Amino acid sequence: xxxxxxxxxxxxxxxxxxxxxxxxxxxxxxxxxxxxxxxxxxxxxxxxxxxxxxxxxxxxxxxxxxxxxxxxxxxxxxxxxxxxxxxxxxxxxxxxxxxxxxxxxxxxxxxxxxxxxxxxxxxxxxxxxxxxxxxxxxxxxxxxxxxxxxxxxxxxxxxxxxxxxxxxxxxxxxxxxxxxxxxxxxxxxxxxxxxxxxxxxxxxxxxxxxxxxxxxxxxxxxxxxxxxxxxxxxxxxxxxxxxxxxxxxxxxxxxxxxxxxxxxxxxxxxxxxxxxxxxxxxxxxxxxxxxxxxxxxxxxxxxxxxxxxxxxxxxxxxxxxxxxxxxxxxxxxxxxxxxxxxxxxxxxxxxxxxxxxxxxxxxxxxxxxx
Ligand SMILES: *Cc1c(COP(=O)(O)O)cnc(C)c1O
Numbered sequence: 001x002x003x004x005x006x007x008x009x010x011x012x013x014x015x016x017x018x019x020x021x022x023x024x025x026x027x028x029x030x031x032x033x034x035x036x037x038x039x040x041x042x043x044x045x046x047x048x049x050x051x052x053x054x055x056x057x058x059x060x061x062x063x064x065x066x067x068x069x070x071x072x073x074x075x076x077x078x079x080x081x082x083x084x085x086x087x088x089x090x091x092x093x094x095x096x097x098x099x100x101x102x103x104x105x106x107x108x109x110x111x112x113x114x115x116x117x118x119x120x121x122x123x124x125x126x127x128x129x130x131x132x133x134x135x136x137x138x139x140x141x142x143x144x145x146x147x148x149x150x151x152x153x154x155x156x157x158x159x160x161x162x163x164x165x166x167x168x169x170x171x172x173x174x175x176x177x178x179x180x181x182x183x184x185x186x187x188x189x190x191x192x193x194x195x196x197x198x199x200x201x202x203x204x205x206x207x208x209x210x211x212x213x214x215x216x217x218x219x220x221x222x223x224x225x226x227x228x229x230x231x232x233x234x235x236x237x238x239x240x241x242x243x244x245x246x247x248x249x250x251x252x253x254x255x256x257x258x259x260x261x262x263x264x265x266x267x268x269x270x271x272x273x274x275x276x277x278x279x280x281x282x283x284x285x286x287x288x289x290x291x292x293x294x295x296x297x298x299x300x301x302x303x304x305x306x307x308x309x310x311x312x313x314x315x316x317x318x319x320x321x322x323x324x325x326x327x328x329x330x331x332x333x334x335x336x337x338x339x340x341x342x343x344x345x346x347x348x349x350x351x352x353x354x355x356x357x358x359x360x361x362x363x364x365x366x367x368x369x370x
Contacts (some may be wrong), residue, residue, distance in 0.1 A: 011327055012352055014360070015334045016148040016176055016306050017071075018198040018205045019350025021260070025203060028259045033251040040251060041243030044258050049238065051261050055179070055270060056193060056211045057186040063214045065235035066207050068250060071175045071196035073229060074208025076104045078171060078192050079142070081224040081231035082217070083110050087139040090115065090131065092123040092159065095149030096337050097173060101142050108225050113138065119150055119338050122301060125158055132166040142171040146181070146303045149337045150296055151345065153177075153303035160189035169216060175199055175208075176305050180277050180349055182270050191216045197253060200273065200305075200349055203260035206253030210235075277304040280348035280357045287361030288346075291368065296343050306347040308336060316370035319344055325367035331360050 006023045013020045033040040049064040056062055067074045079101065083089055088111040091102040098116075105112040115131070117123050123143065132138060141163045145156050156172055163170040171192040174183070178193065180200030185193050193211040197203035210231060217235060224230035228247065237246045267273050281304040285295060288309060296308035311319060319335065322344075326333055336343030348357060 011330045011332050012356060012360075013332050013350060014347045014352070015332060016199075016345070016347055017196070017349075019202060019347070020352055021202055021204055021256075022263060022351045025256050025259045025263065025351075029204070029252040029256050031255075033255060035245060035249045035251055038242075040249075040254075041241070044255055045238065045243030045245070045249075048254065048258055048261065049243070052209060052211055057184055059186040061186060061213055061215070062211055063217065063235065063239065064209055064211050065231060065238055066209045066245070066254070067229070067231070067234055068207055068245075068247065070205060071194070071199070071208045072100065072104075074194050074196060074210055075101060075173055075175075076108075077208075077224075077226070077229035077231045077234070078194050078210050079104050079110065080108045080226050080229055082169065082171070082192060082220045083140055084220075084223055087111070088113065088135075088137045090128075090138045090141045092117070092128065092141065092143040092154070094121060094123065094152060094154070095119050095144065095147040097144045097148055097175070101144070101173060111137070119340050120152075120297060120301075122152070123154060123159065125155075125162060128159065129162050129166075132162065132168060138168060140169040140171060142173065144173040144175075145183075146174075146177040146305045148176045148306055150308050151303050151306040152297055152301045153181075153305075156183070156190070157188050164189035176349070177303070179264060179270060179273065180305060181274055181303075185211060185213075197257045197260075200277075201257065201260050201264060202350055203257035204253050206250035207257075274304070276353065277349055279354050280304070280352060281307065283354055283357040283361070284346060284348050287357070288364065291361070291365055293364075296338065296341055305349050306334075306345050308338060308341075308343040308345050311336070311342045311344055312370060314370040321369065322367055325369070326360075326363055329363035329366065331363055 052064040178195035191213045196208035198205040293309045334345040
């Protein structure tokens with residue numbers, strides 16, 4: 001296989017996913033796999049599950065299940081499968097992804113409470129504590145780690161400490177942070193961590209995964225409110241079948257993910273990838289500030305994953321025109337998703353390096369027409 005047979009991308013995807021991936025990740029998809037054969041089950045799926053579990057915790061208390069679909073499918077599988085029939089979910093929301101968790105829970109007719117702290121504020125930890133003290137019906141608490149709506153990084157450690165001190169089950173949507181920000185799920189007290197193939201591990205889209213505390217997951221047999229999104233059954237089939245999936249597996253995507261995990265290791269692991277993302281982010285924010293663009297969030301709340309910028313206030317400014325100009329120069333950025341302010345977003349994760357961000361800043365400079 002040679003890299004020259006893989007065409008170049010016409011532009012970088014500076015978005016929350018799918019992201020720009022390496023040629024080698026795409027290249028390994030150029031063969032077919034049998035979803036029932038051990039070359040695939042043992043050679044690919046089991047290796048990924050073991051590796052994911054090891055990245056999340058060295059404790060040996062965790063296990064992993066892969067699930068077809070985009071990240072939202074894995075969130076819906078988790079919420080719909082781990083809450084017992086009379087369970088109650090508390091959602092800490094401060095953006096569109098947090099709201100989506102509440103939407104999933106409500107759609108599944110699960111009793112749901114939402115603490116919405118607003119798009120530019122962190123969760124209210126005192127309210128969380130007093131609520132858990134008062135309401136013993138709340139069995140599970142869920143929060144988004146990096147709220148991709150704004151780029152805010154939520155304090156999952158502090159939240160974990162409170163949730164665990166009241167003995168509740170803790171679920172974290174670490175979709176856009178796992179693989180890019182170091183975390184130890186056991187130390188944080190996470191029972192279920194949900195992420196997907198096409199974010200910081202830098203694979204291609206097609207499946208998500210759940211890293212679960214084994215003894216918690218084992219209690220959830222029969223809870224699922226859906227057949228295809230039954231997390232326990234999916235996990236049990238993989239566990240007992242040594243890498244077997246229920247229903248067709250996204251084989252090429254899964255193989256690409258194994259390569260992406262290898263490349264994560266070659267880069268030096270999550271710690272090193274985090275350093276690259278921090279550096280990308282630093283160059284981005286400083287470069288944009290030099291051109292007059294201000295960040296939505298204060299530095300203390302900002303993740304090194306994706307950044308929201310205020311749209312320029314000049315009347316000649318037009319996002320679509322700005323977007324098209326950058327796209328033509330090789331960079332796809334992202335519209336804003338915040339309701340409280342007029343913003344756009346630039347992601348800096350994926351197969352994107354500091355020099356690429358320097359080039360982006362030059363292109364932004366050339367794209368200012370207002
Ligand atoms: C990307 C993302 C998701 C999942 O989105 P999909 O489009 O279903 O892959 C969920 N939560 C967060 C915080 C995300 O960034």
